[in-house]
Amino acid sequence: MIVLAAVALSAEVGFGVGVDARLGKGAVFVGAGAGPTARVDLGRYAEVHGEARLLVLAGTAGLVRGGVGLHHGVGAWDPGVGLDLGGWFGASLRAVTEENPELVAGRALTAQVRLDPLRFRSEGATVEVLRLQVGSGWDRGQPALAVGVTLAEVALRW
Numbered sequence: 001m002i003v004l005a006a007v008a009l010s011a012e013v014g015f016g017v018g019v020d021a022r023l024g025k026g027a028v029f030v031g032a033g034a035g036p037t038a039r040v041d042l043g044r045y046a047e048v049h050g051e052a053r054l055l056v057l058a059g060t061a062g063l064v065r066g067g068v069g070l071h072h073g074v075g076a077w078d079p080g081v082g083l084d085l086g087g088w089f090g091a092s093l094r095a096v097t098e099e100n101p102e103l104v105a106g107r108a109l110t111a112q113v114r115l116d117p118l119r120f121r122s123e124g125a126t127v128e129v130l131r132l133q134v135g136s137g138w139d140r141g142q143p144a145l146a147v148g149v150t151l152a153e154v155a156l157r158w
Contacts, residue, residue, distance in 0.1 A: 011038065011039055011040035011041065011157065011158070012038070012039050012040075012125075012126055012155040012156060012157040012158075013036065013037070013038050013155060013156060013158075014036070014037045014038075014039075014126065014153055014154050014155025014156065015034065015035070015036060015037065015153065015154060015155075016034065016035065016036075016037045016051060016053070016128075016131075016150050016152065016153035017032075017033075017034040017150070017151050017152050017153070018032070018033070018034075018053070018131070018148060018149050018150035018151050018152075019031070019032045019033075019148070019149050019151070020033070020053065020055060020063055020133075020146075020147070020148040020149075021145075021146070021147050021148070022086075022088050022108055022110055022137055022144055022145070022146040023144055023145045023146075023147075024108065024137065024139030024140070024142075024144030025139050025140045025142050025144065026094060026139050026140045027092040027093070027094045027106065027108060027139060028058065028092055028093040028094075029055070029058070029061050029063075029088045029090075029092045029093075029108065030055075030057055030058050030093070031055025031056050031057035031058060031060075031061055032055065032056065032057055033053045033054045033055035033056055033063075034053060034054065035051060035052045035053035035054055035063075036051065036052055037049070037050070037051040037153055037155060038050050038051070039126075039155065045070050045071060045072060046068065046069070046070060047068065047069045047070075047071060047080070047082070048066075048067075048068055048069075049066065049067060049068075049069060049082065049084075050064075050065065050066035050067075051063075051064075051065050051066070052064050052065075053065075055090075058091060058092065058093050059090065059091025059092070060090055060091050061088060061089065061090035061091050061092060061106075062088070062089050062090050063086060063087070063088055064086065064087045065084050065085070065086040065087075065112070065133075065148075066084060066085060067082050067083050067084030067085060067112075067114065068082060068083060069081060069082025069083070069114060069116070070082070071116065071119070073121060076120045076121060076122060077119075077120055078116075078119045078120065078121045078126070079116055079117050079118075079119060080114075080115075080116040080119060081113070081114065081115055081116070082113070082114035082116070083111070083112070083113060083114065084111070084112045084113075084114050084133065084135075085109065085110070085111055085112075086109065086110040086111075086112060086135075086146065087107070087108075087109055088107060088108045088109075088110065088137075089106060089107040089108075090106055090107075091106065092106050092108075094106070108137050108139065108144070109137055109138075110135055110136060110137035110144070110146035111135045111136065111137070111146075112133040112134060112135030112136075112146055112148065113133065113134055113135055114131065114132070114133045115131065115132045115133070116128060116131050117130070117132075118130050118131075119131075123157075124156060124157050125154065125155065125156050125157065126153075126154070126155040126157070127152075127153070127154055127155075128150065128152070128153040128154075128155075129151065129152050129153075130149065130150070130151065131148075131149070131150035131153065132148070132149055133146075133147065133148035133149075133150075134146070134147050134148075135147075
């Protein structure tokens, strides 16, 4: 859906590869994976972005993440920061213990801060390496650390 909106708004659509983890007391989602990305600039400094990722490691899980951000280009270098909401679903490592006797559902929400220090844009494309995301969700009444590293992303602009 985000990808179609980006194409309709003459923004950029790409593909990213990385690792993500959400470490909760009742459910742990962790994996390496890839998927489509989209970004739409809202004026000179603001943006809306989104991505979907299929993760494999502890089973097969999915991650859908979207948010808003600010960026400021200096030549081709276009670093940015943002705030994302993420939805995790599918296979997870789940524990049933004496203190937590019920199995947790295979889905979770997170909020993350996004740092884009190494993003470079040309007239028709964007290349990014080492995007960092850190934040938290909520699991069994306690915070659940959520981290992500996008190793590489390439996007084309229409």
